[in-house]
Amino acid sequence: MSTVTLADARRVIEAAEKRADEIGQPMNIAVVDSGGNLVAHVRQDGAWIGSVNISINKAWTSRAFDIATKDLGDNSQPTQQFFGINTTNGGKVAIFAGGIPLSKDGVVVGAVGVSGGSGEQDHSVAEAGAAVF
Template sequence: MTIKSESVSLEDARRIIAAGEAEAASIGQPSNIAVVDAGGNLVAHVRMDGAWLGSVDISINKAFTSRAFDITTADLAEAAAPGAQFFGISGSNGGRVMIFAGGVPLRVDGRVVGAVGVSGGSGAQDQQVADAAAAGF
């Protein structure tokens, strides 16, 4: 018996990204925003003009991380701190696990169907933009 699943579509991803962009613009912080599907694979990415080049990779991998462990990267950060139970997890998955704020799972009736990752500002800004993006879903 196969497993039925559901996942964000490109249309969903665009709505999510648009909501994130609006928030990023409102706080004046150009950002990278990425959405992955239920399989953790990239659906869409944008780098707003002027956003950091190094944040392309980070936004995509924050989204990956949030789906990979069904958790916000802010929450994972606590568990991955020195002395905490998952310290060292950032070295797994070929360096794709991001352990700082800005990745948020996307849910339908509690089930994770994808994730969004934001990188471009402070941790608090990235979280704010990611929350707004997720709310757009």
């Protein structure tokens, strides 16, 4: 099984940090492997301390359901099919933008999670990270 090495995670985080610096919003950035387990996390100076947990959980969620958390969020609104999913799994499911799966040959083998700004900013920074995987 393919997965995400620490070297991979560092490359993803470096690209994500670069984007965060460009937009001027300090971020928490986390990368998990194919088992959903944390490979690496950084909190940029000044980033929200409440986003440590969220970045890690966004990454876990994206691998756990092989989906961007932004898209899962669309399905988790009141009356939608996954409404309430964020209280399962001991509260580890994040349903707002910032988590993106990392794939190899069409198979999800990990994920990156970003938290520290608006939903749009978080997703953009995660995209920059995922792009170099």
